[in-house]
Ligand SMILES: Nc1ncnc2c1ncn2[C@@H]1O[C@H](COP(=O)(O)OS(=O)(=O)O)[C@@H](OP(=O)(O)O)[C@H]1O
C-alpha cells in the first residue's frame with residue numbers, strides 16, 4: 738500500500754519496556770510461524786492443535802486465522818491478487834506486534850504468492866519468522882473440501898479460488914514442509930511443536 742505520510746513527519750517512540758523484557762517475563766523468545774497452503778490442506782487444523790499444545794506447555798501463543806481476520810481487520814478485502822497482498826501485509830504487521838509483545842504468533846493464511854510471503858518475512862525481520870508449507874495435492878484438498886468451497890468454485894459460484902482459477906505458488910525455501918497427504922495430523926503437529934520449542938527456549 739502506498740505510504741500516506743513522509744518519514745519526516747512521523748516519529749518513532751521508544752518505550753520503557755522492551756521486547757527483550759517481555760520475552761524474559763514470558764520465559765521464552767517470540768516468533769511468527771507462518772503457515773501457507775491450499776484451502777483444505779490442514780493449516781487451521783494443525784495451527785489450532787499446535788496452539789493448544791503450546792498453551793499446555795505454558796507458552797504464550799496466539800493464532801491469526803485468515804478466515805477469522807477476514808471477519809474484522811481484513812473484512813474490506815477481496816480475493817484479488819492486490820487484496821491478498823494487502824491481507825498478507827496487514828497480517829504480517831499484526832504478527833510483528835505480537836512478536837514485539839513477546840508472544841508466539843501462528844498464522845494460517847493461504848498466502849498463495851511468493852512475493853507476498855517474502856514481504857511478510859521482510860516485515861518480521863531475520864530470526865523472527867518461519868515459513869511452514871502445509872503441503873497437500875490439490876486433488877486431495879478437493880476431495881476433503883471441508884467447507885464445500887471447491888464444489889462452489891467448480892460450479893463457478895466463487896471466482897478467483899486458489900488452485901482452481903487462481904494460482905498457488907509453492908514455497909521454494911520454507912523452513913519446514915509438512916505433507917498432510919503422506920503423514921497424520923498428529924505427526925505434523927508434533928513436528929511443528931518440536932521445531933518451535935527448539936527455536937524459542
Ligand atoms: N476465492 C477464494 N480463494 C481462496 N479462499 C477463499 C476464497 N473465497 C473464500 N475463501 C475462504 O477464505 C479463506 C482464505 O482466506 P485467506 O485470508 O487465508 O486467503 S489469502 O491468504 O488472502 O490468500 C479460505 O480458508 P481456508 O479454506 O481455511 O484456506 C476459504 O475459507
Ligand SMILES: Nc1ncnc2c1ncn2[C@@H]1O[C@H](COP(=O)(O)OP(=O)(O)O)[C@@H](O)[C@H]1O
Pocket residue numbers: 774775776777778779780781782783845881883916917918920921922923925
Ligand atoms: N494429516 C492431516 N493434517 C491436517 N488435516 C487433515 C489431515 N488429514 C486430513 N485432514 C482434514 O483436512 C481438513 C483440513 O481443513 P482445514 O484445517 O480447515 O484446512 P485449511 O485451513 O488449510 O483450509 C480437515 O477436515 C482435517 O480433518
